[in-house]
Amino acid sequence: MAQNRKSPLEKAKGRIFFEKQDGALCGQHCLNNALQSSLFSAVDLSEIARQLDEKERQTMAELGTDTKEYREFIANPSSNFDDSGYFSVQVLSEAVKNVNLELVSFQSDDSRAAKARSDPVEERLFICHREDHWFSMRKFGQQWVNLNSTLNAPELLTDTYFNLLLSTLQNEGGRLFVVFGELPESDADQAFSNLRRTEGKLL
Template sequence: MDLIFHEKQEGQLCAKHCLNALLQGPYFTEFDLATIAKTIDDEERLKMAEGGENRAEYREFIEGPSFNMDDSGYFSIQVIANALKVWSLELIPFKSQNAIAEIARKDPTSQKCYICNYRDHWLTIRKIGNQWFNLNSLLSGPELISDTYLALFLAQLQEEGYSIFIINGELPACKSDQVLSTMRVEQTEKPHAIVEYGDRSSTEAVKGDSFTGEGDEESCIARAIAASLESELEDEQKQLQAAIAMSLESQ
């Protein structure tokens, strides 16, 4: 497990932790993400100004807080999307009608990695070598997820309110992937959850992040069936897609 890059939760910088876990290295700092967020803010400000700088809507926009970052370390979906574009990677909503998403819903193991968001928390689920790992920064270390239970884990996250995105594109080469392609990891003990996570509802975030198929199997399957009955496109997903599209249009 020491080979796998994993950042433990620092403040509320889960977006940074999520991206670095995905890329398997310390590629982004909070300052890098803040720079991306500021660029997006500036582009949104210019777009708003096109309608006239004397409008009440424009004044309210420029006087209000950034929608892309805040002092706590929160970063928006637009920031995540733009950071991934540096590596020619794109976000595809799991519930979208995109052909890749349709394949992923039928067989989640057909993809390489997912990032998930609930409220302000981001986490990564990635295949390293021939095995899947939960790289949630709220855990003290990587957590092994079997192929059999990956679909149930994703279903559980959806039921608990997480939005899931497929990462499409070629990930940078990493040592952990190379080494674990020739060997398998055995995990005898689950990593502990990090509960010191500010004053946000960390217990809610942790609740769905430590499942590997053990425990109350019938309950997990029931939750997975319930999640599978949800509509393919929810309002939240549509809003996130629109946000990503707006970000891409401003480039």
């Protein structure tokens, strides 16, 4: 009986690091899937959120601790994280700075963002936010992959479908961020480096 053998593309896909959704920790999964390792824990991101909260508190205090705005700020829960494990874009942005990366809004006036808008396929990593859910899409070699932690497994994308996803996300009110800087190399990068783009056919 002939043995089932995996195709080179399936083997490469198997090298992708992938965290599946746990509770509301999508921000953590989004970053770890994007960077291809268990780099950040919920504790790490919570600490970043607390530091951001403290900076905001100090800024508000400089304007006066007896103001209505300051009292409301102190009374309200953190805008950077909550008990469910959800984290703000400010937290994710600070987190990637720790590995010398930068999160830039896809729609910003930044010249790099303008270049990305002209040809998104040529970028390497997008962080996406829609309906309080964070996920990432990363290019390995010439292959774009959807690393959404709510999926059962990483999803290989044709360039056409990748562009369609970006457009759909924006049309539905989602936010997109391009990650700039030198991404850490991963096993998946090596595995996909010699494979052609997947065009017109998904696994």
